[in-house]
Amino acid sequence: MLGALAAALSLENLLLALLGVIGGTIIGALPGLSATMAVAVLVPFTFTMDPSSGLIVLGAIYTGAIYGGAYSAILVNTPGTPAAIATSMDGFPMARRGDGDLAVTLSCLGSVVGGTVGALALLFLAPPLSQIALSFGPVEYFWLAIFGLSLIATLSRGATLLGLIGGAIGLILSCVGSAVVGGDVRYTFGQTSLLGGIPVIPALIGLYCVPVLIDMVIRPEAHLERRAETVRGFRFREAFGLMRRSKFNVIRSALIGTGVGIVPAAGGSVAGLVAYSEARRTARVPEAFGDGAPDGVIASEAANSATVGGGFVPTLVLGIPGTPPDAIILGALLVQGIRTGPQLFTQQADIVFTFTFGLLIATLLMLPTGLIIGRYAFRLIVSVPKTALAPAIAFLTVVGAFAIEANTFHVAIMVALGIFGWLVARIGLEPSPIVLGLILGPIAEAGFVQGWLIGGASGNRLGMFFGQPISIGIIAMTAITLASSGVFKRAVSQGNPE
Amino acid sequence: MKPFVKTTALATSLCVAALAAAAQEYPSQPVDYIIPYNPGGESDVTARFQEQFWRDVTGEDVVISYRPGAGGATAWASLGGFDPDGYTIMNVNFPHAILQPSIRDVGYQTEDVIPAYIFHYTPDAIVVRADSPYQTLQDLIDFANENPGALTFGGSGTNSANHLAAVRFGQMADVQVTYVPFGGSAPAMAAVLGGQIGAGMTYTTQGVRAGEQVRVLAIATEERLDIFPDVPTFTELGFDYVAGAYRGVTVPRDTPDAVRQQLSDIIAEINDIPEFGAQMEENGYVLVDVPHSEMADWIAARQADYAPGIEILRGN
Numbered sequence: 001m002l003g004a005l006a007a008a009l010s011l012e013n014l015l016l017a018l019l020g021v022i023g024g025t026i027i028g029a030l031p032g033l034s035a036t037m038a039v040a041v042l043v044p045f046t047f048t049m050d051p052s053s054g055l056i057v058l059g060a061i062y063t064g065a066i067y068g069g070a071y072s073a074i075l076v077n078t079p080g081t082p083a084a085i086a087t088s089m090d091g092f093p094m095a096r097r098g099d100g101d102l103a104v105t106l107s108c109l110g111s112v113v114g115g116t117v118g119a120l121a122l123l124f125l126a127p128p129l130s131q132i133a134l135s136f137g138p139v140e141y142f143w144l145a146i147f148g149l150s151l152i153a154t155l156s157r158g159a160t161l162l163g164l165i166g167g168a169i170g171l172i173l174s175c176v177g178s179a180v181v182g183g184d185v186r187y188t189f190g191q192t193s194l195l196g197g198i199p200v201i202p203a204l205i206g207l208y209c210v211p212v213l214i215d216m217v218i219r220p221e222a223h224l225e226r227r228a229e230t231v232r233g234f235r236f237r238e239a240f241g242l243m244r245r246s247k248f249n250v251i252r253s254a255l256i257g258t259g260v261g262i263v264p265a266a267g268g269s270v271a272g273l274v275a276y277s278e279a280r281r282t283a284r285v286p287e288a289f290g291d292g293a294p295d296g297v298i299a300s301e302a303a304n305s306a307t308v309g310g311g312f313v314p315t316l317v318l319g320i321p322g323t324p325p326d327a328i329i330l331g332a333l334l335v336q337g338i339r340t341g342p343q344l345f346t347q348q349a350d351i352v353f354t355f356t357f358g359l360l361i362a363t364l365l366m367l368p369t370g371l372i373i374g375r376y377a378f379r380l381i382v383s384v385p386k387t388a389l390a391p392a393i394a395f396l397t398v399v400g401a402f403a404i405e406a407n408t409f410h411v412a413i414m415v416a417l418g419i420f421g422w423l424v425a426r427i428g429l430e431p432s433p434i435v436l437g438l439i440l441g442p443i444a445e446a447g448f449v450q451g452w453l454i455g456g457a458s459g460n461r462l463g464m465f466f467g468q469p470i471s472i473g474i475i476a477m478t479a480i481t482l483a484s485s486g487v488f489k490r491a492v493s494q495g496n497p498e
Numbered sequence: 499m500k501p502f503v504k505t506t507a508l509a510t511s512l513c514v515a516a517l518a519a520a521a522q523e524y525p526s527q528p529v530d531y532i533i534p535y536n537p538g539g540e541s542d543v544t545a546r547f548q549e550q551f552w553r554d555v556t557g558e559d560v561v562i563s564y565r566p567g568a569g570g571a572t573a574w575a576s577l578g579g580f581d582p583d584g585y586t587i588m589n590v591n592f593p594h595a596i597l598q599p600s601i602r603d604v605g606y607q608t609e610d611v612i613p614a615y616i617f618h619y620t621p622d623a624i625v626v627r628a629d630s631p632y633q634t635l636q637d638l639i640d641f642a643n644e645n646p647g648a649l650t651f652g653g654s655g656t657n658s659a660n661h662l663a664a665v666r667f668g669q670m671a672d673v674q675v676t677y678v679p680f681g682g683s684a685p686a687m688a689a690v691l692g693g694q695i696g697a698g699m700t701y702t703t704q705g706v707r708a709g710e711q712v713r714v715l716a717i718a719t720e721e722r723l724d725i726f727p728d729v730p731t732f733t734e735l736g737f738d739y740v741a742g743a744y745r746g747v748t749v750p751r752d753t754p755d756a757v758r759q760q761l762s763d764i765i766a767e768i769n770d771i772p773e774f775g776a777q778m779e780e781n782g783y784v785l786v787d788v789p790h791s792e793m794a795d796w797i798a799a800r801q802a803d804y805a806p807g808i809e810i811l812r813g814n
Binding site for chain 1: 530536537538539542543546547549550559562563564565566567568569571572575576601602603604605606647648649650655656657676678679680681684685687688689691692693694695706707708709710711777780781
């Protein structure tokens with residue numbers, strides 16, 4: 001293992017990790033350009049590299065891109081990647097009141113801690129942790145998705161009915177296209193371009209970013225206020241103090257992120273939201289969440305960065321990719337002649353450990369690079385006049401929506417959902433429940449139908465859904481979330497929210 | 499004087515040859531290679547294997563991108579929208595591209611996605627967890643006989659190669675099985691490894707990936723494979739069954755024959771590289787070579803082969 005550490009610390013690998021983190025952070029910060037895309041484009045360049053160096057670059061880009069998503073979430077209210085959805089909930093209110101720089105620094109610190117926890121789990125506990133991934137079958141995914149949907153109650157902060165309406169809209173949108181299980185074609189209205197369903201990233205850009213753009217244009221005031229004229233630096237000391245006071249939140253969120261990352265298909269968005277909702281539930285002043293609570297930013301960022309290391313656990317040990325970027329890296333591994341599986345940790349341990357140390361180093365490098373890039377991003381957004389900012393962001397949204405699959409149809413989806421999102425925001429409907437429904441709907445549906453088929457084959461559907469320990473645990477968590485969010489109380493007195 | 503004439507003649511002929519080559523030089527710029535699935539699966543991995551050698555063979559780059567959705571149909575339905583110049587090529591899978599349009603309106607016809615070359619197939623394989631009670635295929639068939647419908651087969655997608663294989667296996671062995679579709683080969687294998695599913699109706703490649711965690715009961719090849727010396731073929735076990743997912747490279751329907759032929763030659767040349775072949779075989783893929791000239795016959799043969807299974811899938 002020490003040899004692997006030395007290999008990861010070679011000048012070449014350190015330089016590659018640094019370049020990867022910088023490149024990844026910038027790509028992740030641009031709305032629409034995602035970690036998946038960054039990794040996919042760079043895979044061929046790694047073919048000629050030594051296997052572990054190639055993997056270090058890919059891992060570093062991935063880590064950087066997941067973190068970079070926080071910038072646009074905080075400064076433009078647009079999660080650059082789905083993983084940053086929860087970051088925008090308190091990050092943007094912080095930026096609004098002039099604390100954008102503090103939020104950026106906090107997101108960096110949170111990501112570094114989260115990423116480190118995830119990478120350490122991968123380093124020391126990968127083979128036993130992979131068993132967690134296997135214990136999640138269709139039924140567990142179904143309940144996990146239901147649990148994720150129950151977070152709408154927490155996130156909608158009193159306006160429960162509106163949150164539910166948003167969630168339902170998201171679920172209906174998720175039904176569009178051909179069903180994974182069964183192949184039935186639904187709500188396509190004869191449009192073959194809709195067969196593949198509503199793509200998540202263009203929907204995300206549309207629902208979050210386009211309303212911000214429209215508001216930028218129709219409102220006279222500046223996008224972000226410039227509170228102090230003096231240069232305040234990183235506000236590192238302040239951020240560090242906040243982190244120390246919230247150490248339980250940081251550690252809990254990092255562990256949630258690692259755990260959710262290990263379960264294939266759940267991913268960063270769910271991790272961020274679960275950690276956020278837990279942070280809110282246990283906070284002394286839960287009401288502050290949504291109005292710029294630093295703990296919200298910390299929780300989301302610590303969790304989503306921890307999914308990077310967590311996601312590599314099933315990818316490397318089982319050959320089952322945890323997230324889309326993992327899947328591309330898995331392909332690159334096979335090209336390099338590396339066989340995934342439990343034996344990877346014994347037979348080709350040097351490569352795995354060099355890669356894991358590389359990931360760890362990349363995470364630590366995120367501290368200086370993230371702080372510096374974040375500072376420039378903040379200054380840029382604050383000082384560029386709206387007349388230049390709005391068209392620049394608008395251009396990026398179009399490029400981002402188009403670039404994923406070079407598909408103009410995705411741009412149309414983005415614009416349509418964007419206008420829809422702006423209109424429903426007038427009546428207080430927020431984008432998060434809609435996006436949550438869109439992301440979790442297919443997971444819930446596939447899990448339910450698969451569970452139903454398997455339960456039918458064994459003649460015990462009831463036991464299939466309600467009789468297994470993990471399912472019961474998730475159902476209990478869902479019940480606790482709903483009870484503590486006061487959804488039952490507020491549903492009665494819906495007339496006067498808050 | 500003679501050497502001079504000779505040199506001039508040689509130079510001239512070289513020039514002419516070069517010009518002629520330039521006129522039909524393909525590719526003379528990077529080629530976009532679209533994968534109709536999410537990254538990490540068999541279509542992606544084999545394209546990545548090809549990508550390594552593409553530059554050596556053609557002198558140009560190939561750029562891989564993904565357009566997943568509807569089990570491949572999203573990409574194949576969009577193929578007609580690209581310029582038919584050979585600079586957008588797409589991965590295409592069979593039986594998928596025959597099954598889908600014959601069961602539903604999916605926005606394309608098989609004729610729209612005829613490949614220029616079929617370069618490999620992933621043989622069907624029945625895979626169980628290493629600690630499963632089924633030691634042999636017969637154990638599995640016996641269980642299915644005694645408990646109709648209780649045996650669950652996990653596979654990738656609906657109306658896919660795995661789905662058709664499950665249906666055909668049920669017919670051949672005269673047993674009733676429950677096919678459970680997943681959103682890809684990897685999640686289906688996860689359910690096999692997790693014990694939520696009785697057996698995987700999947701590909702040899704997944705058996706390689708899962709390594710010692712699984713036991714492969716039978717594979718649908720003509721001969722045993724070097725990577726699985728102890729695994730019998732269906733033929734050995736008395737079933738006349740050689741099948742799997744065939745993958746090829748296709749271009750828009752109106753692409754000129756000359757370009758199709760050149761693309762076919764390029765893919766053939768990559769298939770001939772020993773290093774490429776070794777990489778493919780190690781991972782469970784079986785190389786096949788169906789060039790442009792033989793494609794029409796090959797497609798017709800597949801259509802006839804799949805027809806009985808399609809009837810059953812239609813009825814579902």
